[in-house]
Amino acid sequence: MAKIELNGIRKTFDQTAILKGIDLAIEDGEFIALIGPSGCGKSTLLRIIAGLEPQSSGEVRIDGVQVDGIRPSARNLAMVFQSYALYPHLTVFDNIAVPLRMRRHSALARMPLVGRLLPGRARTEHGIREDVERVAAQLELSALLKRKPGQLSGGQRQRVAVGRAIVRQPVGFLFDEPLSNLDAKLRVHMRAELAQLHRQLKATFVYVTHDQAEAMTMSSRIAVMIEGNIVQIGTPAEVYENPRDIRVAEFVGSPKINAMPGVIREDRGLEVLGRQLRLNTTAAAGRCTVCVRPERMELGHGPGAIAGIVTHLEHLGAEAFIHVKVDRIDLPLLARVSPDQQLPEIGSAIHLGFSANAVRIFDAAGKRIDVTAPARSERVREKALG
């Protein structure tokens, strides 16, 4: 069980800065998800933690010990790769046994032919067999031990990769998009299995994904990485409800958050699309972006409601998305509604509003601005618009 600390990790490939100073403390036994758009450096960071890639500067500490220059296998971490990376020529049993054999046998005992003659090898091999079979039973692989990876389904291969990782009981696990090659249904199933595994092993899990559903459902904390920086770390609810940066707000949540151009006035009032919001801020006057999650958009008339035309409807059974084109915004605004209510026709004119506590405001640089409801407001949940 291990605490993993990263201090000022930088990485450049051919003069291109990929990681720009990552500080991250991962607690012992924590399940942390690392999310971010493609190419932001998630895999690179994971490989630096594993020791597969040297960092350009900064340090990695595992349980307080600086591990720079320590070989990957000696860091006592296990990694599960997106492609599973099973040895194609070995059976499932041998695949899972490899890390144990490399650890428990001497170099001589691992030699083909000669090794078999060594005294004590049989006993070690017996212990390895027991451990592999225990792990196989835990992952329901017992019936498949004699097969080669080529004869397994994607989900089974995934489990073999997990088996190979857990068999030597490392202090931490690194997962690089382990579920992205599975179909949607299996992914949901494996999600639950991995979460269960974490509860069972109580080891530190670092889980890279760009699937936010995985991050939101499995992890205790999410670190959002954008362009080589960790922009925000927090619980899934915090990251979703209180994004500190507009890029986090836009990356987390599907469909994407609605962004509307707004203005901070000299008198500290706020305007969106030329309408006044019943909110104040202490931030300096200037342009800003007003964001509202689709599920917080409300249909209906009212003073100051935003008028628009329905351009598209998505009916997903449990929910429906209404795309509304509004003047002065390129992208349509999205409203997520329950489908049991009467949905508007495509092409019809509708009005959208939202309550004051649904609004998240970001300044021109993309940083979050804190807002307060004016003192005179007594109602707890006052509508900001509409």
Place this chain on the structure above:
Amino acid sequence: MTPRPRAIVWSVARHSLLLAGAAFILLPFVWMISTASKPQTEIFTKSIHFIPHSFALWDNFATAFGKANLWRFLLNGVVVTVSIFVLQVLIALPAAYALAKLRFAGREVLFALVLFCILIPPQATAIPVFLLFHQFGILDSYAALIVPFTISAFGIFLMRQFFKTVPDDLIEAARMDGISEFGIVWRVMLPTAIPALTAFGIFSVVAHWNDYFWPLIVLNSEHLRTPPLGVASFRNEEAGTNYGPLMAAAIVIIAPLVVAFLLAQRRFIEGITLTGIK
């Protein structure tokens, strides 16, 4: 459904062309077997006949084995080709792994040099190597037959191209599992590269089994002769060329390659198509 007449004509033309080509290539072999089966008197007749009137194959084999130590030549061939191939693999695989998967300064330059070495014909370096071996005093030995071929630039190139296609994840997984870099070469890369290695093995074994030039230069002793050199010794012996036993001996020395090919035909073809080299 009957095929259209034009298709039949085309198919006939195609097959006769292929048959003619096959016959052209097979003719020397057929002639070799035919000659090996004839007694001396029939070989120099004016008329061409493939089937001998009196069958003398066994006599010719007996003469061939009696005149020269063919078993010894075959054994020499096996010792030399196997040693060369094993040493080539021992050197080419780690080199190819480094060139394909490790990052170090000067890698591209080294690879360019390997490519350049493929272009140098062995005849060009024959004299310097001969002089060098003379200095070392290892002419006329197995070492003289084996050592010059242990580093195969072509082998390094071929395996490097194949290793490029092995996913990096597999190598990194091996590093996480605690396998050393040399361990990765033998435990991970070698097993996945069997098809490419088979292809390389064919080229190497065929080339060195049949090599005539180099053994001719470095050898004096009869007991070290490789198969082609041994067969050639039938020609200029004082009694004049005796073609029947000569052809019988030729059959003996190509037999191991033919048998090996027939046994492992499918693997060979897999290996060769895989590397895209013919």
